[in-house]
Structures are given as structure tokens and as C-alpha cells.
Amino acid sequence: MDRNRLALAAVAAVLALPLVTAAHHARPAPYGDRLTAAPAAPARSAVRVRGAAVEAYDPRSGARGWTYRREGRRPLAVRTAPGHAFALWSDGMVTDTARVLSVDAVRWHRAVPGLADWLEGRPGRASGVLQELGPAARAGAMLAVVTPERITAYRAADGDLRWTLPARRSCAFDPGRVARVDGVLLVAQPCRDRDVWSQELVAVDSLGRITPGRTPLGNDLPARVDAATRA
Known part of the structure; x- marks a missing residue:
């Protein structure tokens, strides 16, 4: 009796395998992703x-x-x-589309609140929204997303949210008016009813807003994750 039951269970498992495989392939890709890679990079x-x-693409061929x-x-x-391609949708x-263990993959997705409404019908506004912070080759390199309401910084390696800087009251950041000086990102922050130019300019780097005596958090990957990424 036990042998018959075991045989029936084995047959049922074999018959169910194609259904499980089909269901796996039928699942939609997360976020509607469609990444097609060439056989040879x-x-x-x-x-x-x-x-x-x-x-x-290869810029030569x-x-x-x-x-x-x-x-x-x-x-x-x-x-x-280096190793990353950030895109704003x-x-x-x-x-972030990155190379992981010699394979190109979409590594992370981050939805930025309010950004879609601000961009709707005005694709030109996207210029300047994505800003790199810090040495790109380091694990602590950051990607800043500049919107009128806030500047949000994500760790490039894994998309971890590291810091957020809201605009001052009655002010708004302008992604189209940024500059770099010695690794520091300067962002215009025009304000209503203010005529002090220093209040309309914000300086940030990979560790956040630059202020006297700041004690920022570190942005490096944990050692275990960092070692896996380098592998």
C-alpha cells in the first residue's frame, strides 16, 4: 500500500512540474521591465x-x-x-542597470514621490534631476535625485535611501540650475520674498548638506554586502 502511494505521489509531482514551470514563466516582470542583452557585450x-x-551601445561600432x-x-x-546606468522614467x-557578476541586470528601482506629476507633459524638466555624488568607483558613491520639494540621495550600489533634504519653507530646488565645485554639488533654491542670495543656494555632497560641524552617517556598504559586490 505504501509503495502504491509513493508511486502515485511521484507521478503527480512529475505531472505538476510543467504547470509550475508555465506559471513561473507567465508571471509578469516586475515594474514592466524588459531587458534584452546581446550575446556578446x-x-x-x-x-x-x-x-x-x-x-x-559601442560608441565606435x-x-x-x-x-x-x-x-x-x-x-x-x-x-x-562606472558600472552603472541610472535612468529617470x-x-x-x-x-539602475548595472553589471553584476559579468551579467547586465536591472539592479534596483526607486519611486520618487511627486516626481511623476511634476514631470507630466514637461519632459524637459528631467534635465538635471539625476546627479552623481562622490567618487563613482567607491562603494559609498551616491545618486542624488533633485526635485523642487527635496533632494533625495540613494547609495548607487544597492539603491539604499541614505538622506533626504527638504527645501526651505517658501523655497523650491531648481534641478535645471546646478553646478559642481571640487566634488560639491551646488543647487539653486529660489525663495519667495527673500533677497539674501546665500539662502537661495544649497551645497551638498555624498554625505548630505554641507554645514559647519556636521556629523553625517557613513554611506559605505556593510562589509558582507560589499565583498559580494566585488566578487
Whole structure:
């Protein structure tokens, strides 16, 4: 009797396997992601927005490395750093396509509150929203997302939220008016009813707003995660 039951259970498991496999393949990709990679990656790679996709390509030959689309969304801007391709999408999502263990993959997604409404119908506003902070080669390198209401900084390696700087009352950050000086990002913060220019300019780096005597948190990856990333 026990042998018969075991045989029936084995047959049922075998018959169920194709159904499980089919269900796995039928699941939609998260966030509508569609990443298509070429069989051989180009030796040198640049990234651009092309139509409704973000595309990595060889700047010499034009050969494609990978193409990244999100169903029903459009990329508005890209910013690259060694090993990373950050993209800003029409729904206010920020993504990072990175190389992990010699394989190109969409590493993280971050939805930025209020960004989609501010960008709607004005794709030109996307210029300046994505800003790199800190040495890109370090694990503590950061990506800042500049919007009128706040500057939000994410760790490039894993998308971890590290700090947020809200705009002053009656003021708004202007992503289109930024400058860099010795690794410091200067962001315009125009204010209503104020004529003190120093209040309309904010300086930040990978550790947050630059102020006298600050004691910022470190942004490096935990040792265990950092070691896995380098592998």
C-alpha cells in the first residue's frame, strides 16, 4: 500500500512540474521591465535614451550591448557612472542597470514621490534631476535625485535611501540650475520674498548638506554586502 502511494505521489509531482514551470514563466516582470542583452557585450559601452528605451551601445561600432524598456513608460534622462546606468522614467521611477557578476541586470528601482506629476507633459524638466555624488568607483558613491520639494540621495550600489533634504519653507530646488565645485554639488533654491542670495543656494555632497560641524552617517556598504559586490 505504501509503495502504491509513493508511486502515485511521484507521478503527480512529475505531472505538476510543467504547470509550475508555465506559471513561473507567465508571471509578469516586475515594474514592466524588459531587458534584452546581446550575446556578446561591447568592449566599450555608452548609454543613451533611444525612443522608448534606454540603450547601451559601442560608441565606435554602434553595436548594441543591451536595451531596457518598461511597459507603458518612457525614459526621460540617463546618467552613467562606472558600472552603472541610472535612468529617470515618466512615472517618476528611478532605476539602475548595472553589471553584476559579468551579467547586465536591472539592479534596483526607486519611486520618487511627486516626481511623476511634476514631470507630466514637461519632459524637459528631467534635465538635471539625476546627479552623481562622490567618487563613482567607491562603494559609498551616491545618486542624488533633485526635485523642487527635496533632494533625495540613494547609495548607487544597492539603491539604499541614505538622506533626504527638504527645501526651505517658501523655497523650491531648481534641478535645471546646478553646478559642481571640487566634488560639491551646488543647487539653486529660489525663495519667495527673500533677497539674501546665500539662502537661495544649497551645497551638498555624498554625505548630505554641507554645514559647519556636521556629523553625517557613513554611506559605505556593510562589509558582507560589499565583498559580494566585488566578487
